[in-house]
Amino acid sequence: MLGKTAGGLLWLFRYMERSENLARLVETGQRIALTRPDRAESEWTSVLETAWARSGYEEDHDEVTGEQVIDWLLRSRDNPASVINCVENARMNARLVRTALTREVWEAVNECWMTLCDALSRKITAKELPRILGLIKQRSAFVRGSLHGTMLRNDIYDFARLGTFMERADATARLLDVKYYVLLPTASGVGSSLDNAQWEVILRSVSAEGAFRMVHGRVRRAQDIAKFLILDKRQPRSLAFCYGKIGDNLAYLESDYGVRLPSHDLVEDIRRDLDRATIEGIFDQGLHEFLQEFLRRNTELAAQVEQDYRFSQ
Amino acid sequence: MSDIDYFDEMTNPDGSIRDAYQAYQAWFAQEDPAALRAKTREAEAFFRLTGITFNVYGQAEAGERLIPFDIVPRIIAAREWTRLSRGIEQRVRALNAFLHDIYHRQEIIRAGILPVDMIAKNDAYLDQMIGVSPPGDIYTHIVGIDMVRTGPDQFYVLEDNARTPSGVSYMLENRETMLHMFPELFQQNRVKRVSNYPASLHSSLAACAPRHCDQDPVVAVLTPGIHNSAYYEHSFLADQMGAELVEGHDLRVVDGRIAMRTTQGYRTIDVLYRRVDDDYLDPLNFRPDSYLGVPGIFDVYRSGGITIANAPGTGVADDKAIYSYMPEIVEFYTGEKAQLENVPTWRCSDPDSLAHVLDNLDELVVKEVHGSGGYGMLIGPTASKKDLAAFRKKLEARPSNYIAQPTLALSTAPIFTKAGLSPRHLDLRPFVLVSPNGIDITPGGLTRVALKKGSLVVNSSQGGGTKDTWVLEED
Numbered sequence: 001m002l003g004k005t006a007g008g009l010l011w012l013f014r015y016m017e018r019s020e021n022l023a024r025l026v027e028t029g030q031r032i033a034l035t036r037p038d039r040a041e042s043e044w045t046s047v048l049e050t051a052w053a054r055s056g057y058e059e060d061h062d063e064v065t066g067e068q069v070i071d072w073l074l075r076s077r078d079n080p081a082s083v084i085n086c087v088e089n090a091r092m093n094a095r096l097v098r099t100a101l102t103r104e105v106w107e108a109v110n111e112c113w114m115t116l117c118d119a120l121s122r123k124i125t126a127k128e129l130p131r132i133l134g135l136i137k138q139r140s141a142f143v144r145g146s147l148h149g150t151m152l153r154n155d156i157y158d159f160a161r162l163g164t165f166m167e168r169a170d171a172t173a174r175l176l177d178v179k180y181y182v183l184l185p186t187a188s189g190v191g192s193s194l195d196n197a198q199w200e201v202i203l204r205s206v207s208a209e210g211a212f213r214m215v216h217g218r219v220r221r222a223q224d225i226a227k228f229l230i231l232d233k234r235q236p237r238s239l240a241f242c243y244g245k246i247g248d249n250l251a252y253l254e255s256d257y258g259v260r261l262p263s264h265d266l267v268e269d270i271r272r273d274l275d276r277a278t279i280e281g282i283f284d285q286g287l288h289e290f291l292q293e294f295l296r297r298n299t300e301l302a303a304q305v306e307q308d309y310r311f312s313q
Numbered sequence: 314m315s316d317i318d319y320f321d322e323m324t325n326p327d328g329s330i331r332d333a334y335q336a337y338q339a340w341f342a343q344e345d346p347a348a349l350r351a352k353t354r355e356a357e358a359f360f361r362l363t364g365i366t367f368n369v370y371g372q373a374e375a376g377e378r379l380i381p382f383d384i385v386p387r388i389i390a391a392r393e394w395t396r397l398s399r400g401i402e403q404r405v406r407a408l409n410a411f412l413h414d415i416y417h418r419q420e421i422i423r424a425g426i427l428p429v430d431m432i433a434k435n436d437a438y439l440d441q442m443i444g445v446s447p448p449g450d451i452y453t454h455i456v457g458i459d460m461v462r463t464g465p466d467q468f469y470v471l472e473d474n475a476r477t478p479s480g481v482s483y484m485l486e487n488r489e490t491m492l493h494m495f496p497e498l499f500q501q502n503r504v505k506r507v508s509n510y511p512a513s514l515h516s517s518l519a520a521c522a523p524r525h526c527d528q529d530p531v532v533a534v535l536t537p538g539i540h541n542s543a544y545y546e547h548s549f550l551a552d553q554m555g556a557e558l559v560e561g562h563d564l565r566v567v568d569g570r571i572a573m574r575t576t577q578g579y580r581t582i583d584v585l586y587r588r589v590d591d592d593y594l595d596p597l598n599f600r601p602d603s604y605l606g607v608p609g610i611f612d613v614y615r616s617g618g619i620t621i622a623n624a625p626g627t628g629v630a631d632d633k634a635i636y637s638y639m640p641e642i643v644e645f646y647t648g649e650k651a652q653l654e655n656v657p658t659w660r661c662s663d664p665d666s667l668a669h670v671l672d673n674l675d676e677l678v679v680k681e682v683h684g685s686g687g688y689g690m691l692i693g694p695t696a697s698k699k700d701l702a703a704f705r706k707k708l709e710a711r712p713s714n715y716i717a718q719p720t721l722a723l724s725t726a727p728i729f730t731k732a733g734l735s736p737r738h739l740d741l742r743p744f745v746l747v748s749p750n751g752i753d754i755t756p757g758g759l760t761r762v763a764l765k766k767g768s769l770v771v772n773s774s775q776g777g778g779t780k781d782t783w784v785l786e787e788d
Contacts, residue, residue: 003574004563095364095539099552107362114361155576257577309576313562 007311013163015090381778400652437628511553662713757782
């Protein structure tokens, strides 16, 4: 496989994952805005921060309003991290690597692009928002489904999956980091209603309220939420789960190509540290510091994979 | 122009249906027009989903566009095709012999048949190719011959595409679409298959691998990238052949060979089907500002390290001034009279011809010698006074840049419109593969059709569409 193709596959699936994560963030932002109007502005600000879109937004806007933030995150061509730009970039990468994709995967990406270009061509009213957010998640699910259902499990698949899980790990870690203060023992002392709302935001942003209840029951404790999203290997958006997958896919590449590369050592280190970590240890070390370090290593790994597999000259 | 009786492919002047269209006509008469309109929309949705789109240059805001597809096939009888394909084969042999000659002994110039200026002053002639003998002495591996019909037995070659003919993906996708939408038609008509093309292309290219290549040759397709108007076709052909689709920045010279950067290091390529023009192929040997090519690839080529298809410098065989010599070229190299006719052509570089062209500008079609895609041409009979005057100035300024031809009464075939079947002008581009194993012509080719009533311009960049092209099996 061409190095360029490996890079295109990885980025195709990074962008698909990103657009889906953005839809979830907007969904929870809107929910807070509707149920706790007094918290709306600070919630939208933290949504912008989680989506890597705050500084761009502030350059272009004087105030933070739900309507403008939603527009910026979903439709704006000026925001490089908007859903429309993610979908545009995903399709561009799909065209680039088209010979590596099955017809079904290509068509799912192309149809995602066609559908969302149309759905996002007009300003979105509050009434329409749920339908459009649903569409974004659904189109992403179609792409994932056709990948699962039709693609050969070879190096092509491995690079696609690496993109998905590197992006997902990054998104979950950023979400936690932006909200880390509400998870700290000092801030969460008595489980006031404000904090409960914040915790709900975190769980909803990764579509995990139900799953959390199954595992931890109805009582929410900050530490359990952090543990669930960092260390629980059954939770498909947790850091440990993502790194399990990244490690597996890199290991398949190692055995497929018969070559061990620096990225294999790197991923093993990160995986081992997650395996050994306890939530108490993480809080002792400092949640913010832990997440910052994790984000740094995730970025480092992405760069190493790019170099090891010759994405560019 | 409306008083001319155009030859119609489907209907005789007395209103009866020609043999090749009998079965189709019987089927069509039974169909519900509303259902057929729905099929047209279905076809469009299919093309859009598959991404069979092209970019129109100079219209950035238009983005990707579809080439309109018409659901009525263009049908060619077996007997007609046999005659055409013999003529095409003869012409393609002559093109390759001509290219070999002008880059070696130039017998055709010594014999006084072709003026030396036609080569010496030709921008498409590459001095760097002098003395280079590609494997099998094949220069143009993939050829598209543009033909038009004006009568029952009257075909003309309008243009030879010996550089990088495009459109073959439309030929294949049009057929797929028809098979998908109207399977019953293929039970009622015995249509020659076209689906072998990608496999034939691969084996044809592989057969032209460098002489030292002893294992299964590695073939790759070189594209200028996703913004090129024909990118879909490049990716489609690579996909169908199971070849890598590479860009210039994926390639470099490694140990005197051309290699592509893979996830596991550099891997040598034996045959490169390039869809990048000569000028951009190698910044060290041609245009230094090109980012699309591979520095040093031409040196590897000359030393026999890689086969490039089509060979650099083949463009000299398909420019429109050389075209006017094709009857002589065919006769010189094959020893036979050309079976396919040329359109009578005035070379404006010749003062007498220029005078004739200027006197009759409103009746002629004038084309740029190196033009393509229907850009920069004048269709006298439909041009405004202003256009005619502007073109006259261009002609006088650079006469050798132009040729002129009579306006041909292109045949028509029906397209499906809101009002039912309606005749439109069309042409035909058969696709030819050349290798040491022989010449392979896919039955039919790409039919391009002018969608505007009365229009003679079939180019997709100018609002033309395409049709599935059927060649029927012998009875």
